[in-house]
Amino acid sequence: MNLLDRLFSKEIQRRTGAHAITIYIENENARKRSRSRGKKALTSASASTKKTTTIVTTKKLQGSFLRRLDTRFPWLKLFAVLIFGIIVVLDLCDLTISHTSDESNRIKIAPMAKHVRVTERVLNGKKLVALTFDDGPSELTTPRLLDILKSKDVPATFFMLGSMMRTYPDLAKRIEKEGHIAASHTMYHQNLIRISAAAMQDDINEAKSVYSNILGHDLTLVRPPYGNYNDAVRSAINLPIILWSVDTLDWKSQNVDSIIATTKNQIHDGAVILMHDIYPTTVDAVPALIDTLRQDGYEFVTIPELANIRGSNLTPGTIYYNFRP
Numbered sequence: 550m551n552l553l554d555r556l557f558s559k560e561i562q563r564r565t566g567a568h569a570i571t572i573y574i575e576n577e578n579a580r581k582r583s584r585s586r587g588k589k590a591l592t593s594a595s596a597s598t599k600k601t602t603t604i605v606t607t608k609k610l611q612g613s614f615l616r617r618l619d620t621r622f623p624w625l626k627l628f629a630v631l632i633f634g635i636i637v638v639l640d641l642c643d644l645t646i647s648h649t650s651d652e653s654n655r656i657k658i659a660p661m662a663k664h665v666r667v668t669e670r671v672l673n674g675k676k677l678v679a680l681t682f683d684d685g686p687s688e689l690t691t692p693r694l695l696d697i698l699k700s701k702d703v704p705a706t707f708f709m710l711g712s713m714m715r716t717y718p719d720l721a722k723r724i725e726k727e728g729h730i731a732a733s734h735t736m737y738h739q740n741l742i743r744i745s746a747a748a749m750q751d752d753i754n755e756a757k758s759v760y761s762n763i764l765g766h767d768l769t770l771v772r773p774p775y776g777n778y779n780d781a782v783r784s785a786i787n788l789p790i791i792l793w794s795v796d797t798l799d800w801k802s803q804n805v806d807s808i809i810a811t812t813k814n815q816i817h818d819g820a821v822i823l824m825h826d827i828y829p830t831t832v833d834a835v836p837a838l839i840d841t842l843r844q845d846g847y848e849f850v851t852i853p854e855l856a857n858i859r860g861s862n863l864t865p866g867t868i869y870y871n872f873r874p
């Protein structure tokens with residue numbers, strides 16, 4: 550082979566691999582042998598060489614398509630990996646969002662059912678108490694209380710004023726979202742037995758409306774201000790009325806030690822403990838109160854849980870002070 554042949558063969562080898570060069574050399578020898586037989590034979594051999602090289606090249610190209618694609622477009626593999634990664638991430642995000650939506654909907658639609666299921670399994674036969682908080686929610690005190698209840702894993706029942714819910718709707722939603730029971734303490738904390746029947750009905754109706762507008766479902770429990778009621782109030786509320794059996798007098802003392810001592814003096818199985826989440830001292834007292842009652846063997850439940858475990862159907866218009874065994 551002369552220099553041009555060598556260069557040509559190297560080029561073929563580069564493009565098509567070792568097999569092609571072997572065929573080329575064989576055809577080249579045939580071409581040399583046929584040189585003496587005339588120009589026609591030379592042309593035929595040359596055409597044969599080109600044809601063979603073309604076939605081999607095509608086969609090699611087909612066989613190594615992905616490899617050559619990879620060589621010519623090195624970014625293609627990276628691009629494919631990137632697309633695959635994006636698809637996987639989007640899929641995971643979709644699953645997470647779906648899961649979160651389902652979870653929040655479940656809590657929103659049936660917060661009571663969720664707690665009842667848990668308590669039936671864990672709390673039967675145990676001493677139970679329900680913490681209840683009135684007059685909120687307040688931006689100044691309720692968030693700290695919710696943080697404490699969450700850290701102690703204690704559910705509570707909040708009897709909120711419609712006027713406060715309207716001012717702090719996000720707090721009302723947070724209360725329910727964190728597994729507590731949202732209930733009503735009427736709209737403006739009026740003494741319902743001292744106002745006209747029409748004013749009483751207006752207050753109750755407005756509170757119900759604000760409640761369902763903010764939380765997206767109907768009100769189920771009410772505590773009238775000062776615990777005052779008569780037949781007209783019971784009839785107008787037309788829901789279970791929850792009072793209390795342990796009065797911490799937190800509004801009066803506004804003192805942590807006094808709140809704890811007063812509670813310990815009155816505590817009993819099935820107690821409903823009255824507190825107000827608008828006082829910083831009440832919030833201050835809650836961690837020690839929870840620890841003290843737990844040391845005495847009490848478990849914390851919401852009002853619907855307590856009623857369910859103690860076999861109460863929570864009848865509309867009925868007054869409940871506690872849920873003893």
Ligand SMILES: [Zn+2]
Nearest residue numbers: 683684774775
């Ligand atoms: Zn009150």
